[in-house]
Amino acid sequence: MVDMKEKIYTCPIDFTIDLISGKWSMWILWVLQDGPLRFGEIRKKVPNITEKMLIQQLKKFENCNIISRKAYNQIPPKVEYSLTENGKSLKPIMTSIRKWGEEHLHIQHNSQKKCE
Template sequence: MKKVYHLGIGATLDVIGRKWKTIILCHLGNGPIRTSELRRKIPNITQKMLVQQLRELEEDGIVDRKVYNQVPPKVEYSLSEDGKSLRDILVSMSEWGVKRVEKLNEAGANIEIENEDYSGFLKY
């Protein structure tokens, strides 16, 4: 069956549209990272959800998975070339989110962004 997107953004959101995927990708923008480190950096994600999202990103060619032959096993995730190509999108989304939260807070909201760092993507 042919897959049809009504707009190009649909194809993008099909890959990175889930909440955790963009957060995972932003952390991977700083370089290779182990699953346990990612879990610590994203405390609200469950282990099951983290692994599921990483597998989907790997299947879509956005993330590379490297398994080291050692005991205990060591697995690292990093951005593939396609993943690195998302840099401008993710930086723009991060900057937009920071500006939005600032505007909402000026209007009386009480919103905090725990980590505004997306500098890893600025390396690429």
Template sequence: MAKVQAVDEQCPVELGLNILSGKWKLKILWHLSKGTIRFNELQRFLGSITTKTLTEQLRELEEQGIILRTVFPEVPPRVEYSLSEIGNTLKPVLGGLCEWGKTYQEYQKQ
């Protein structure tokens, strides 16, 4: 069985990669960085993600404190997702990654 390290004992880069790893998390966070989004709208933006996978990814991000989930007591229920205070600190990272991606696209055209 793998040894579990306390958060304060982990390498910061490793910790960040563990939180953001996976096929969907960065894509989810990119869309949430633009503002509050409802579940179905987020699923449409992501395209081929299943409801189960999106739910799991959102739950993980919520448990880690990266996003906020707001449930409105309506019929039918409305659920909205947004970045938390610590999640908002990812905006420059996501923006930098986007800019790097554009630079890399140009590099590949050469």
């Protein structure tokens, strides 16, 4: 995982790719776009992610001001994660990627090749 605070970016494409690349990043951002979720809810909606990886990704996004973490002062503890305004601005990118995939997935199926 890239430590976004330690790297100095001069290229906006490099920054964006580092931010949203990775097996789980887009999944997490996608499920949070409909509103706040608790840790367990995110884990249920993101198939096969480990607890450790989810924690790492959430911390990365929180450090980059993409998501916010709200802890409620109650017992048992309750924490919710939601997209910040900065995170919500990624929605058009995610929607475009999904649309492109929907439009081109048939090509992959027709050619009988697996996505690598």
